[in-house]
Amino acid sequence: xxWNWQQVDWPNFTxxxxxxxxxxxxxxxxxxxVIGAFKHLRDDxxxxxxxDLLSTEALKTSEIEGELLNRESxxxxxxxxxxxxxxxxxxxxxxQGIAEMMVHLYRSFDKHLSHDMLFxxxxxxxxxxxxxxxxxxxxxxxxxxxxxxxxxxxxxxxYEAPPSKQMQxxxxxxxxxxxxxxxxxxxxxxxxxRSGIAHLYFVSIHxxxxxxxxxxxxxxxxxxxxxxxxxxxxxxxHQIERGRKNYYDxxxxxxxxxxxxxxxxxxxxxxxxxxxxxxxxIQFLIDKTKLYDRLRDQINARQEKALERMFxxxxxxxxxxxxAENYIAIAKTSRATATRDLAELVxxxxxxxxxxxxxxxxxxxxxxxx
Numbered sequence: 001x002x003w004n005w006q007q008v009d010w011p012n013f014t015x016x017x018x019x020x021x022x023x024x025x026x027x028x029x030x031x032x033x034v035i036g037a038f039k040h041l042r043d044d045x046x047x048x049x050x051x052d053l054l055s056t057e058a059l060k061t062s063e064i065e066g067e068l069l070n071r072e073s074x075x076x077x078x079x080x081x082x083x084x085x086x087x088x089x090x091x092x093x094x095x096q097g098i099a100e101m102m103v104h105l106y107r108s109f110d111k112h113l114s115h116d117m118l119f120x121x122x123x124x125x126x127x128x129x130x131x132x133x134x135x136x137x138x139x140x141x142x143x144x145x146x147x148x149x150x151x152x153x154x155x156x157x158x159y160e161a162p163p164s165k166q167m168q169x170x171x172x173x174x175x176x177x178x179x180x181x182x183x184x185x186x187x188x189x190x191x192x193x194r195s196g197i198a199h200l201y202f203v204s205i206h207x208x209x210x211x212x213x214x215x216x217x218x219x220x221x222x223x224x225x226x227x228x229x230x231x232x233x234x235x236x237x238h239q240i241e242r243g244r245k246n247y248y249d250x251x252x253x254x255x256x257x258x259x260x261x262x263x264x265x266x267x268x269x270x271x272x273x274x275x276x277x278x279x280x281x282i283q284f285l286i287d288k289t290k291l292y293d294r295l296r297d298q299i300n301a302r303q304e305k306a307l308e309r310m311f312x313x314x315x316x317x318x319x320x321x322x323x324a325e326n327y328i329a330i331a332k333t334s335r336a337t338a339t340r341d342l343a344e345l346v347x348x349x350x351x352x353x354x355x356x357x358x359x360x361x362x363x364x365x366x367x368x369x370x
Contacts, residue, residue, distance in 0.1 A: 004204055004255050005162050011173065013197055015261045023268040024190045030275045031228045037282045045285040047084060052314055053233045053278065054078055054106060057221075058098045061214045061237035064244055069095050078103060093128025098214075100124040105218050109225035109232075113178045115171065118207075121218060125211045138167040138207045145206050158248075159255050161206035170205045177201070178219070183227055191227030195220045196267035200254050224271065235277040239270050277315075284315045287366040295350060302331035303341050307350065310364055321354065321361025 077099035
């Protein structure tokens, strides 16, 4: 069986334009909604959104590859790089590296893609690694670059990338294509089409010894940001991780042919879902401000501390809801006081209550949260 890069039409990708036109229009409309909503945030909430989404994307793009990182460490590193107040924790190398890459992506979204930019991302992504021979450069090893599963004695090959000797040629062509199809250029492509092709094209080449998936997703984010003229803060990796098996199935199917309508339709819907999540997150922060304004001078320090802890969980909320035991631990108070405080927050419509007795749970009472 031949892979996409072995076909005579590589890399002249084709797709059915009509199928994607509606999705492209929806993307542009939703982009306007997100940008408009973002403008209504206070400056501190804008920083909160930026840190929350960048750190979540850093965590999720790593989780897709089976690497679990520490959220607090990633957020601390991102905050320091933006010049915001951060705790003094020592951040591990992996968390520091992915944070640096996400901030670099955010700040350089409008810059042309280059070999040096990709090499810098790879160095950041592999910060602290000692098991890789080639860091900050394309692979040169003679062994086939394969995506496999199963045992060492009976491996299943899901994909085999072009040999290392072709890397410079393939990457020269990829970078030239990416920059030539940017908004405003003669050969500009629609936003979702360019982002989707860029991701598949890059991971099909698989130019690095490791980290190709994470860098491929960063390139897709860069394409989205360039299409709207500002950092996108699109929760793309979050949506991919939620359907990780389907993501890999779609990639495997698309790697056998250079007609990409099915892949681009799948990818476009991913981006639209990610946009919706960002929109919900923005509304969540707007609702938070409105709630605090309404509750001003009506709640005590314990209640405020508990609400702030719940808001830190974002739109996904406290897993399983807030229990009385949670409140006691957060507010450092007695059960009787906790019961009274929670009842007051329900009466003020700051929280809503579900369940009874030991199954009682409390949830933020916000439109976006609901």
